[in-house]
Amino acid sequence: RPVACCRRIVMAVGVACSPSSLFCPWESPLSYDWTLDPKFPFQQLFFDCEYKLFKMCGIIGVMLADDKMHVNQMVFDGLTVLQHRGQDAAGMVTSERGRLHLRKDNGLVRDVFQQHHMLELRGNVGVGHVRYPTAGSSSCAEAQPLYTNYPYGICVAHNGNLTNTDSLYEHMATKQRHVNTDSDSELLLNLFAEALNKHQANHKDNMVEAVFDACKEIIQDSKGGYATVYYINGIGMVGFRDAHGIRPLVFGCRSTHPEDADKTWTTDMMQTAGKKLDYCIASESVAIDTLGFQLVRDVKPGEAIFMDMNTGNCHTRMCVPDATPAPCIFEYVYFARPDSIMDGVSVYESRLQMGQKLAEKIKRVYPDHGIDVVIPIPDTSRTSALQAAYCLDRPFREGFIKNRYIARTFIMPGQAARKKSVRLKLNTIKSEFAGRNVLLVDDSIVRGTTANEIVQMARDAGAKKVFFCSA
Numbered sequence: 422r423p424v425a426c427c428r429r430i431v432m433a434v435g436v437a438c439s440p441s442s443l444f445c446p447w448e449s450p451l452s453y454d455w456t457l458d459p460k461f462p463f464q465q466l467f468f469d470c471e472y473k474l475f476k477m478c479g480i481i482g483v484m485l486a487d488d489k490m491h492v493n494q495m496v497f498d499g500l501t502v503l504q505h506r507g508q509d510a511a512g513m514v515t516s517e518r519g520r521l522h523l524r525k526d527n528g529l530v531r532d533v534f535q536q537h538h539m540l541e542l543r544g545n546v547g548v549g550h551v552r553y554p555t556a557g558s559s560s561c562a563e564a565q566p567l568y569t570n571y572p573y574g575i576c577v578a579h580n581g582n583l584t585n586t587d588s589l590y591e592h593m594a595t596k597q598r599h600v601n602t603d604s605d606s607e608l609l610l611n612l613f614a615e616a617l618n619k620h621q622a623n624h625k626d627n628m629v630e631a632v633f634d635a636c637k638e639i640i641q642d643s644k645g646g647y648a649t650v651y652y653i654n655g656i657g658m659v660g661f662r663d664a665h666g667i668r669p670l671v672f673g674c675r676s677t678h679p680e681d682a683d684k685t686w687t688t689d690m691m692q693t694a695g696k697k698l699d700y701c702i703a704s705e706s707v708a709i710d711t712l713g714f715q716l717v718r719d720v721k722p723g724e725a726i727f728m729d730m731n732t733g734n735c736h737t738r739m740c741v742p743d744a745t746p747a748p749c750i751f752e753y754v755y756f757a758r759p760d761s762i763m764d765g766v767s768v769y770e771s772r773l774q775m776g777q778k779l780a781e782k783i784k785r786v787y788p789d790h791g792i793d794v795v796i797p798i799p800d801t802s803r804t805s806a807l808q809a810a811y812c813l814d815r816p817f818r819e820g821f822i823k824n825r826y827i828a829r830t831f832i833m834p835g836q837a838a839r840k841k842s843v844r845l846k847l848n849t850i851k852s853e854f855a856g857r858n859v860l861l862v863d864d865s866i867v868r869g870t871t872a873n874e875i876v877q878m879a880r881d882a883g884a885k886k887v888f889f890c891s892a
Contacts (some may be wrong), residue, residue: 422695446703469826477553477756480578481717482580482650482658483712483885484728485545486677486697488518492547493539499701499708500530500549505758507551510564514576517544520657521574525564546730548652550578563604565690569611572618574654577604581647581668587642605647610856612639613651626668628656629736631726636661637740648720648747650702658728660702661740666722666745669763672702673714674735686715697733702726705761721763725763754864755801755892769804775892779862781811792888799847800873805892806862815860820853820879843874855883866891
């Protein structure tokens with residue numbers, strides 16, 4: 422049974438696989454608490470996977486054409502829109518005529534940036550970051566953006582993780598570069614700085630080529646899933662995705678010139694605009710929309726984008742021509758806002774499709790299911806559960822009420838802590854469960870350690886039968 426459970430959890434955690442729907446009365450492998458079994462051979466693997474694969478963050482970079490404008494409020498608003506991607510720490514760096522201003526700390530965006538901080542964050546270029554809480558360090562020193570002073574002064578905001586850090590640390594040691602923390606972001610910052618320093622010597626009069634050669638080297642050498650935004654002081658802003666596009670990154674632009682009011686911008690138009698434009702690059706399209714920019718497209722897997730602050734031109738380059746797209750399924754299932762568009766796919770529409778596929782499978786495999794009501798586990802599964810209920814021709818009801826002021830349970834250490842947290846996080850509306858066969862729809866099943874508690878809550882509320890599934 423642990424092996425069967427292991428296979429299902431791998432699919433749920435995997436960066437490019439969709440979890441198989443689980444549908445049965447509560448007699449399943451997940452009722453076995455394999456995470457506490459000392460004989461389970463892959464126990465440590467999944468705790469490592471949880472730390473690594475769930476390292477999600479939100480990043481944003483904004484560059485305004487007018488160097489007399491200040492970008493601080495826009496970055497603040499963008500981080501607020503991306504707050505769902507990280508609640509552990511927040512940070513922002515701005516550039517004012519070559520002088521960098523940095524503020525970062527643990528906490529929510531609204532708490533980290535007070536009025537006196539905002540007054541100091543002057544400049545027309547800014548990079549922001551929100552960090553997702555993980556099982557690792559929560560040190561303020563690892564809050565982003567991170568900074569190195571050579572060459573030029575470079576700042577980085579990074580979302581994701583690397584899988585070949587040992588060899589990269591060794592490489593940095595040979596270059597006499599000290600990486601002070603276990604942060605993948607600090608490692609990427611030093612890798613980029615070293616690569617840019619090397620390639621600018623080869624392209625003394627062509628910074629665009631130097632930047633893209635540096636990006637190409639980083640993408641080819643760094644294994645894992647990541648999206649990054651760099652600000653090179655006095656030069657411009659750079660962003661790129663890993664060769665599989667596991668982590669999302671989109672960009673947009675806008676013009677302050679009246680004659681461009683009705684233009685639909687494309688990459689080619691941005692490169693040949695002949696004028697300076699405002700640019701924005703972010704983890705999700707919702708930030709582009711909210712700040713009043715026009716979404717151009719996603720950064721492609723293995724692609725780099727360079728926004729030159731001196732010429733105002735925007736350049737793109739495929740650094741890995743044979744890149745194979747494999748976006749993270751958890752972005753669509755769980756992390757992203759439903760009003761975002763990722764790789765041309767609406768997150769909301771994808772969740773509707775998940776609910777429809779789930780309902781079709783239930784009708785195909787269990788035609789006499791006897792379900793009376795469909796209830797989502799808040800919040801992300803609501804869209805899928807709504808569509809599943811529609812396709813099953815069963816009522817959709819809110820049976821669980823969520824307390825929004827408690828940490829996410831799957832990252833909490835210890836089963837006892839998770840069980841207690843689930844009871845604090847969710848409470849039942851007993852009238853929706855009493856005497857009914859209830860289908861509970863969750864967005865995903867990672868380890869299944871809280872699923873037992875949720876099902877027990879449904880039984881305590883009077884449910885006749887409880888069916889549990891992931892969309």
